[in-house]
Amino acid sequence: MRMTFAETVARLRPDQTRTRSSESLSREAGPVSETGGRVTRALRHGVRKASTVTLILYALALGAGLGLATADYATRGGYLFGGVRVGAWTAWPKVGSLGADPYARAVNARRGEIPLAIGEGMLLTAEQDESGRQLDAACTYRVAGVTPPARAWTVTVAGRGSRVSDSAPMREGFTATEILREADGQFVITLSPEVQPGNWLPMPRAKGPVRLALRLYDTPVAASAGSLDRSAVPAITRTGCAV
């Protein structure tokens, strides 16, 4: 009784033969020409045939890649946690203190940012207007009202990304001293790409999202940012948009 070589192999390795035969069956059943199907089948084949070493390498690569990518994403932009919403503004009372969360500390370290300490001042930022729309460089906004009590404050506008032109912008912000006020002490800043009468704050760029920063210096508010009222911060309303 002499067996052929193939028969011997088939008897010794029954598993592989079975899978190979089932595979050939599915190959006949499914559409062969589709690349997507071929890729899925290759993946399925890889999953089924993967050795322990391959799986460990896969888990390590997944962990390292995903972990580093999400950490980079979480610290690339602005602060993630710790903000207190006040109207259109978000107050950041704790980003500079010992109680800052690890994300804020990582953001500060990556940017080389020196945050304001409690007792020194407080930062408020706004990237949306009162109705929740993103602040856009093509639109005109009216920033009006009063600020929380502080010895000094500044309002600054900034765009995202690197500055386009080399020359410094004509005006980036206002301070409490230089702003023009109404008779009742309130102020109106017009943030617009076009020249405006009164307190005109030019848009820092031609298009894209912009962000406002209100810094209060030597303010008692920093310790109790949660109790700030919407009427205590300037309201940001969109008055028009260039199409």
Added chain:
Amino acid sequence: MTPRGRFLVASLSGLVLAGLVHGTTILLIPRLAESDALSRARSGENLDHPLAINTVAAGDTTPPVEAWLPIPDPAVAVGLCAYDLSEGPMRVSARTGALMLSLAVHGPRGAFYAVTDQAAVRGALDLVVLTRAQYDEALANADEDEVSHDVRIVAGDTRGFVVVRVIAALPSQRAAADAAVQAVSCTVDSPGDEKAGG
């Protein structure tokens, strides 16, 4: 275990690993960063006066901003003094002027003390940053008849920096604000000096 089960286990352990890597990276970034304020302050060569981080005088071009944080305040001059308390306590002396000035003491984990020029006594603001041991020593050596105007701050870590901010409320005050930051002195208090000074 089926091949698919093995693959699922590998994927799940990969996700758990990703969480660990994410958390560790976030916690390590402040320690490993090379462009953060502490590293920049320590690389400054000017020993007795703050390193100018943001000058506001006209003609200066502000460095380009890359990310989504607000630009440096164009009306505020900022200076940094790095300290290493193993060399001795750090004394920051400021003379108040017409412009608003604030000092903030930052450790590696954040700011732990801030004071403005309103706390100045007769136009002078003297801040001494020291460790707990140095503080006890200063208390033990203090002359009871002598009134000290120093504001003594105990720091938790030996390394950190002091931030000097001067606000130029009007564009015409910007040169004065830069000068006011440079006028602040940051010196290491050695015990010998203290005895000589009385």
